[in-house]
């Protein structure tokens with residue numbers, strides 16, 4: 001176990017660039033927050049900034065930046081733990097050695113936890129600046145660290161669980177993000193909807209109160225002690241601890257049954273799949289959609305996304321907003337799946353050596369990339385089928401029919417952008433794990449960064465400035481999707497909604513141009529795949 | 532191992548390396564000053580290589596010598612840092628699209644899609660070479676037959692053994708009927724029978740007029756399959772030419788070696804010791820050593836032509852002469868002599 005732990009920790013932290021990048025991201029986000037908070041003068045509400053307020057601002061910056069980073073990076077780090085070894089056939093070697101599965105899983109967990117927390121240690125001295133100014137009690141600081149630790153532990157444990165149960169790296173990564181990010185997110189989403197009935201108004205404030213950042217924000221607010229008491233975080237700590245233990249136990253149980261499951265993977269003999277497309281890369285990329293050699297995972301993904309799409313509308317008796325919410329869940333779910341798939345599309349081929357074979361054939365890099373992209377389109381389209389059906393059902397219930405085209409168009413842009421990011425990262429990544437981590441970091445990072453900006457803007461009292469809001473909100477493709485369908489549903493009547501639509505359009509065009517650029521450069525990278 | 536390479540009658544006799552390349556017919560493969568530097572690591576340094584059409588070229592060298600790098604450059608997968616490389620007269624960097632149909636590349640990794648059946652895998656690559664319909668189906672049948680995998684057609688690729696995977700890889704690179712085959716360690720993982728079949732397959736492909744480049748560490752196999760070899764070490768070409776030429780040159784440099792056996796096995800080596808004593812310090816003998824099984828290998832000094840003194844002296848000393856013959860230089864001898872065992 002020591003050996004596994006040491007090796008993994010060294011490998012994970014040896015890429016100095018990554019560690020430094022992570023630390024830098026935290027620092028930049030925090031410094032940005034501090035700067036905005038200070039210049040906006042929010043902290044000194046009377047107009048004069050006291051040292052206490054500066055201290056609190058510095059702390060809030062870190063308090064917000066860190067959990068976000070943990071949840072963005074964590075699943076990517078953890079999901080390679082077992083699935084990666086399985087893909088490289090090194091898992092057999094480890095299992096053949098006298099290592100107990102429990103110890104192995106624990107080692108994987110601790111190394112990931114350690115790698116995630118390195119930036120925390122690096123950032124601590126800066127965060128501790130807040131003590132120079134005061135305003136933050138030691139116990140608050142410690143509680144915050146506990147929160148980060150709890151989040152890191154959830155992220156690491158759930159992604160290792162995902163890793164243990166997935167056959168492929170891309171499956172592991174998708175499942176890991178689903179467990180670590182989407183489940184808590186949906187949970188807050190659903191509980192908001194079902195229990196607290198905050199779901200009153202539609203439009204910006206509704207979206208703003210449902211971003212992941214706000215979900216963490218409520219926890220962090222509890223830590224900072226504004227309005228709620230700190231004792232509220234204890235259930236979270238306990239839940240995180242128990243959840244992690246259960247996840248690790250399940251993972252090691254799965255690992256002890258590893259040998260039994262090895263044989264079952266792969267296609268069954270004699271069952272050929274008919275070719276549909278002329279481009280062989282495209283034809284192959286469509287394997288795994290339902291009825292084209294779809295495994296259990298593919299069906300499960302389809303059912304989960306379809307189920308979540310329909311859940312809220314069903315509960316809400318096909319209320320207008322609920323239908324839009326359902327459609328947007330489909331967009332988000334599909335975006336996460338496509339991001340994983342696209343990030344694996346080229347990197348896996350490189351790892352197994354088939355990329356060289358492809359490049360040596362008469363297929364051009366453009367054809368290879370087009371095949372991969374169109375394959376992703378097919379996968380995305382299949383995942384969106386329940387949402388389209390929902391929109392049609394919705395139109396019987398009186399939802400404006402303009403909603404569907406607006407949603408389709410903006411969803412298309414969002415998925416194109418996410419797929420392009422994944423393919424571009426994939427075209428230069430050394431390993432599939434790294435490709436996935438990087439893609440999610442970029443895509444979710446942009447999402448979170450936008451939400452982060454919103455949070456800061458909100459704290460700064462900039463909510464009223466609709467220009468700023470519209471520009472910020474629509475910057476992030478999935479949010480843009482939500483905006484587009486909401487606006488289409490309500491008819492862009494008000495000045496603010498028209499502003500949102502205009503910005504949305506602007507960003508959509510920008511995203512398409514960006515995507516094309518990314519794809520182009522990915523094709524060039526495939527062509528000159530040297531190292 | 533025989534000295535004469537097994538050249539079928541159709542293949543023109545080997546011409547010695549050219550002095551002025553321009554005056555010669557187009558070579559299957561030609562590199563001029565080919566250089567590759569990977570982030571400071573020199574993989575190839577100024578490599579000049581010429582392989583004639585119809586040759587079976589054995590590419591040998593220690594680990595890290597640059598064999599795979601050369602093959603990858605010729606398959607248009609790696610860009611050279613300097614120099615030129617041509618396949619059938621077509622420049623690989625300038626017109627990669629024209630080179631790709633000419634070559635069949637088999638890398639040192641299997642490169643297998645484990646979510647496909649054998650048949651699907653071949654269809655995939657046939658489509659990648661723009662083959663369609665009946666031609667494709669016929670060609671797939673043909674290559675499966677050739678590599679003896681017809682029975683595995685409907686099996687998942689993942690379930691194939693390593694050797695079968697290797698044969699599938701070979702089938703893949705024969706799909707589009709390339710003129711030049713670039714095979715990077717193709718025989719690794721084959722069982723003895725498959726090895727013999729592989730050798731026969733190579734002969735058959737040569738009869739079809741294909742040029743074959745095989746990188747391998749199994750020298751005896753190279754010796755049997757190829758008529759020319761190139762020896763490379765640390766990115767530099769140490770020798771290139773017919774195997775016979777390599778052996779002849781080595782023989783000249785090292786002197787001839789004669790193998791003498793003087794007694795039946797089981798006489799606890801007394802006669803071998805006697806034999807060793809007999810020629811110790813003899814003016815015509817450069818060195819001698821025991822070769823096992825009662826044999827003694829005697830290396831003659833340069834310029835010694837007459838070997839009759841060996842038989843005469845042995846008989847005079849009262850030993851029973853069983854066997855006396857000049858030994859064949861093996862490719863191993865050539866390899867060990869030419870390379871210095873430096874790993875790049």
Ligand SMILES: Nc1ncnc2c1ncn2[C@@H]1O[C@H](COP(=O)(O)OP(=O)(O)OP(=O)(O)O)[C@@H](O)[C@H]1O
Pocket residue numbers: 530531569570572573574592593594595596597598599600601639875
């Ligand atoms: N992608 C790469 N990045 C960096 N260096 C490389 C890369 N590929 C090869 N090299 C270096 O180039 C040199 C030649 O490698 P190459 O793979 O061509 O050797 P080889 O002759 O095929 O060896 P082997 O017999 O082990 O297969 C080695 O020193 C190797 O370390």
Ligand SMILES: [Mg+2]
Pocket residue numbers: 598599600639715
């Ligand atoms: Mg090699």
